[in-house]
Amino acid sequence: MKTISSVVEQYIKKKPFLQSALAQGIINLTSLSRIVKPEIEEALGKDVRNGAIVMALKRLSDDMEFRATHKIVKVLKNIGExxxxxxxxxxxxxxxxxxxxxxxxxxxxxxxxxxxxxxxxxxxxxxxxxxxxxxxxxxxxxxxxxxxxxxxxxxxxxxxxxxxxxxxxxxxxxxxxxxxxxxxxxxxxxxxxxxxxxxxxxxxxxxxxxxxxxxxxxx
CATH class of the missing domain: 3.30.2130.10 (VC0802-like)
Incomplete structure (x- = not known):
């Protein structure tokens, strides 16, 4: 069963630059929710509140920041010559x-x-x-x-x-x-x-x- 969180995650994963910007916390989530809302509603086949999309984006960005950035930054700090x-x-x-x-x-x-x-x-x-x-x-x-x-x-x-x-x-x-x-x-x-x-x-x-x-x- 599709959920708002799963559909939002799939949407973001298809846009690498957007995914990176979310992980860095440099995007206004409320504004982004308004932009992605039509596609999320189409995928779910029902109306979705902006607040629900914002919450899904917030959880996703927090998780992405840890998963994607933490390990990468650890490696990059050890760049050699x-x-x-x-x-x-x-x-x-x-x-x-x-x-x-x-x-x-x-x-x-x-x-x-x-x-x-x-x-x-x-x-x-x-x-x-x-x-x-x-x-x-x-x-x-x-x-x-x-x-x-x-x-x-x-x-x-x-x-x-x-x-x-x-x-x-x-x-x-x-x-x-x-x-x-x-x-x-x-x-x-x-x-x-x-x-x-x-x-x-x-x-x-x-x-x-x-x-x-x-x-x-x-x-």
């Missing part, structure tokens, strides 16, 4: 039968230079390479026969070390990327390992992005 690298170039190539051979040659050439930044990821159809711009000519020489679909310059990377428990707490990445989105940060790439992730942003936005991530430790 945050490393920033600048002057990077982002290349995207179509996957081919020869592209991994060229990538191996690139690694061989830059392996002895510890100052060179390199990271790569491969999808179904594309291969992405991010390198220090000092080796741009090397990349373009080795991958000359490959199909390049994109090249972005003047980028910076921010690499974040996460505590090991990040893999068992849902919502960690959503929480981080939500705040970056609120600051208008454009993410060129997101590359991750088990306990570490790297974002690639425009040089002009790196300071704001770094501060946004660093401030998560003081939530």
């Amino acid at each position: 945050i490393t920033v690298r600048s002057s990077l170039t982002d290349y995207t190539f179509l996957v081919s039968d020869t592209i991994l051979v060229q990538q191996a040659k690139l690694l061989e050439e830059i392996n002895q230079n510890q100052d060179v930044f390199f990271t790569s990821s491969r999808g179904v159809n594309e291969l992405n390479i991010v390198v220090s711009n000092t080796v741009d000519q090397t990349v373009e020489r080795l991958f000359n026969a490959e199909k390049q679909t994109q090249k972005a310059e003047n980028l910076s990377s921010i690499t974040v070390k996460l505590p090991a428990e990040n893999v068992s707490v849902p919502g960690i990445y959503y929480f981080i990327f939500q705040r970056l989105a609120w600051e208008g940060i454009v993410l060129y790439e997101v590359i991750s390992t088990t306990n570490e992730f790297t974002i690639l942003v425009n040089d002009e936005q790196v300071d704001v992005a770094f501060k946004t991530i660093k401030d998560l430790k003081t939530l």
Whole structure:
């Protein structure tokens, strides 16, 4: 049997930004109840008082604040080293039968230079390479026969070390990327390992992005 509480919860869960705002207590529940009332009444098939919706929202927001925010904030307070690298170039190539051979040659050439930044990821159809711009000519020489679909310059990377428990707490990445989105940060790439992730942003936005991530430790 449907109840006001269950229908309100399902409505909120379908709207991630609204769910987060409720958990932070920054929404006027009375105003929100008036907005959602028609959909709640339609789902229940009967008239519903605004006060009943407000009470359901209040219980839900209190519960969400504990369940969603408490565990996430605990993890974010233990964020480790945050490393920033600048002057990077982002290349995207179509996957081919020869592209991994060229990538191996690139690694061989830059392996002895510890100052060179390199990271790569491969999808179904594309291969992405991010390198220090000092080796741009090397990349373009080795991958000359490959199909390049994109090249972005003047980028910076921010690499974040996460505590090991990040893999068992849902919502960690959503929480981080939500705040970056609120600051208008454009993410060129997101590359991750088990306990570490790297974002690639425009040089002009790196300071704001770094501060946004660093401030998560003081939530």
